[in-house]
Amino acid sequence: MIPSFDHYKVKWQVESDDVIKPGLEAIEEALSLVGNPQQTLRVVHLAGSNGKGSTLTFLEAIAQEHGLRVGKFMSPCIVDVHDQIQVNGQAISATEMDRVFQQMQQAGLSGKLTDFELLTVVAFLHFVNKKVDIALIEAGMGGLLDSTNVVTPIASIIPSIALEHTKFLGDTLESIAHHKAGIIKQHCSVIIGELPDEAKRVVYNKASDKRAAVFELGHHFAIMATPDGECYTNEAQHCQISNLTRSMKGGHQANNMALAITAFFEVASVLNVSINHSAIRQAVQNASILGRFEEIMPFIILDGAHNPASAEKLVETIKNEFPSEPITFVIGILADKDVQQILQIFEQVSDDFYFVDFDNPRAMTAQKMLELSNATSKTVLVDYASFLQAQSQSKQRTVVSGSLYLLTAVRNRLKE
Numbered sequence: 001m002i003p004s005f006d007h008y009k010v011k012w013q014v015e016s017d018d019v020i021k022p023g024l025e026a027i028e029e030a031l032s033l034v035g036n037p038q039q040t041l042r043v044v045h046l047a048g049s050n051g052k053g054s055t056l057t058f059l060e061a062i063a064q065e066h067g068l069r070v071g072k073f074m075s076p077c078i079v080d081v082h083d084q085i086q087v088n089g090q091a092i093s094a095t096e097m098d099r100v101f102q103q104m105q106q107a108g109l110s111g112k113l114t115d116f117e118l119l120t121v122v123a124f125l126h127f128v129n130k131k132v133d134i135a136l137i138e139a140g141m142g143g144l145l146d147s148t149n150v151v152t153p154i155a156s157i158i159p160s161i162a163l164e165h166t167k168f169l170g171d172t173l174e175s176i177a178h179h180k181a182g183i184i185k186q187h188c189s190v191i192i193g194e195l196p197d198e199a200k201r202v203v204y205n206k207a208s209d210k211r212a213a214v215f216e217l218g219h220h221f222a223i224m225a226t227p228d229g230e231c232y233t234n235e236a237q238h239c240q241i242s243n244l245t246r247s248m249k250g251g252h253q254a255n256n257m258a259l260a261i262t263a264f265f266e267v268a269s270v271l272n273v274s275i276n277h278s279a280i281r282q283a284v285q286n287a288s289i290l291g292r293f294e295e296i297m298p299f300i301i302l303d304g305a306h307n308p309a310s311a312e313k314l315v316e317t318i319k320n321e322f323p324s325e326p327i328t329f330v331i332g333i334l335a336d337k338d339v340q341q342i343l344q345i346f347e348q349v350s351d352d353f354y355f356v357d358f359d360n361p362r363a364m365t366a367q368k369m370l371e372l373s374n375a376t377s378k379t380v381l382v383d384y385a386s387f388l389q390a391q392s393q394s395k396q397r398t399v400v401s402g403s404l405y406l407l408t409a410v411r412n413r414l415k416e
Helices: 005-011 025-033 052-065 094-107 115-129 173-183 197-209 251-271 277-286 308-321 339-346 366-372 384-393 404-415
Strands: 043-046 070-073 085-087 134-138 155-158 189-192 214-216 221-226 229-234 239-244 294-297 300-303 328-331 352-355 377-380 398-401
Touching: 005 094, 005 115, 025 115, 043 052, 043 251, 052 070, 052 134, 052 155, 052 251, 052 277, 070 115, 085 115, 094 115, 115 134, 155 173, 155 251, 173 197, 189 197, 189 251, 197 214, 221 251, 229 251, 239 251, 239 277, 251 277, 251 308, 294 384, 294 404, 300 384, 300 404, 308 339, 308 398, 328 339, 328 384, 339 366, 352 366, 366 377, 384 398, 384 404, 398 404
Parallel strands: 043 134, 043 155, 070 134, 155 189, 189 214, 300 398, 328 352, 328 398, 352 377
Antiparallel strands: 070 085, 221 229, 229 239, 294 300
């Protein structure tokens, strides 16, 4: 369920299913009915297990600092459906959503799509209506059969590959890499992060089949820490950008920043934009994303670590940022994740856990999570809003994590 989406579906009598149906046939038919808006867009397409949202955010900031009009489509939402579709950081408005739904109603899209497929059509139509220079599109799940995989991008980005969504994508790194690499298109370059060897082989083979250039972090470009910030180097571009200072915490964000800078070289080449090193420095300093080591109130951190790989990154960041502080976790996780391994990773930095229920049909119950936990201090928490406020007031460092859907629920409760 996508918060506030049903309001527009009911208002405009456009029906869609709240299910997951991998495949492109339905959305390709629907897009043809609304004039194939995706074919007129300049796109960067992102797929991967972790790092998509952060990489997209860095790339958005860099493109905007260079004067480009930037559309972005991300999932899941932070507050409601509107913030998943933005142009230059502004969420699609109710009036703009009505305009797009009217277009879809008149084209006869009702009953043809799933919710996410319908939302993908909304994003493409809105970006065309707003005349964006570049659209940054994040795959919802996988890549090959994801509804966003109807675009021909300037470049594709795969920040990471790890075991996830095994019910749909397969239970090996090779099978998951096959889905992620599905976004690689003919003669369209792909920028990749640090991938496991078995996943990297799949990506390189796919790129070879598509005659797509591969730019790999640590091989074709690199990021290094220096006394004056971080330094990006790219031999192919004969480029070095020093004095980069990020606001987004965690060593893994340096990699995401490097991926974004590399992708912007591809964007700039196609759009005939001159690279400005000062603009890049300003952009990476300004870039921030909700739900990625975000301090929502004093001493309360939200982080959407939802699989073992991202849990490891969160633990690493906690160790770096709060090396001597006791940490409390508030946790809610989807049942189709590797819950036990995620909890074991979090238990490296805390023995104090509170488990919560949240409104999602895929969510594991708080009681079941408690039973899987090895922590000695563990409790099922009902009123997490009051608890977090009390933790903040008593200056107890608390991390809310496990699912981006939980973070949305927590944010909305705290606003109330």
